[in-house]
Amino acid sequence: SGCAQRPLTLAEQFGLPPLDMVAIEGGRFDVGDVFERTDPDATPVHPATVGDFFLGRYEVTYDQYDAFAAATGRPLPSDDEVEERGRRAVAYVTWDDALAFCAAYGYRLPTETEWEFAARERGQARRYPGFEDVSDVPRYGWVGLNDAPASFPVGMKEPNALGLYDLSGNVYEWIGAFYQFYPEPGVEPEWHDMAVLNMRLIRGGSFRQEADLAQTFRRAGTLRDVAAEDIGFRCAASAETD
DSSP states (O other), X not given: OOOOOOOOOHHHHHTOOOOOEEEEOOEEEEESOOSSOOOTTSOSOEEEEEOOEEEESSOOXXXXXXXXXXXXXXXXXXOOSOSOOTTBBOOSOOHHHHHHHHHHTTOXXXXXXXXXXXXXXXXXXXXXXXXXXXXXXXXXXXXXXXTOOSOOBTTOSOOXXXXXXXXXXXXXXXXXXXXXXXXXXXXXXXXXXTTTOOEEEEESOOTTSOGGGGSTTOOEEEETTOOXXXXXXXXXXXXXXX
8 A cells, every 4th residue: 555554652562551532622822820920930921822632531540550560671650558559540650650651652741731721621711620619629639638548549530621530639740841930921931951951840739739739820840750659640642733
């Protein structure tokens, strides 16, 4: 036929569990604290354009990550607190672990603008992913649960309007690309070289953090080699264009 066959991904070669990906139509929106415009890490508010992309419906689970680790000879994420792993959101993974997992499927980590665009249901003024009032947090997210021993199974709470689960709480999510500070009006954003900058971003809050940190514009920084009980991830991919 003359058509070159696409090489198999590592996930296909090893028969790894599939990921449920949601197609999201891109658009233009204002990034940041569009509410009070007072969060120093999320201001100045500025416009950004997001192309069409795919984002994982769920955070990656222990089942999925453990299969990847076994296939590639990586160590399993440690979690001594809870014996049952299964569909719990995976934690104790570094940024590089998360990146390698997504790459095995031909995917990547989401950019910061993609994550916020999706959490805000295609860039609408949504204070939380799927809802507005902090009193609704228990319906949508696992937050403020300092007594919980570990992450929760994915998909147990309500999704946002795009069908995405656990963008509020459960585990923080690693971001694949970002600029460290938002640009001033009229100034091009300064993208940081991931190869030389060890700082990374996490989004969405976690079961250990209060609801305030699960707001859609909140940003938190941590080093790429941190593996914590409340940091996980979900994968993304650009929509293919002809």
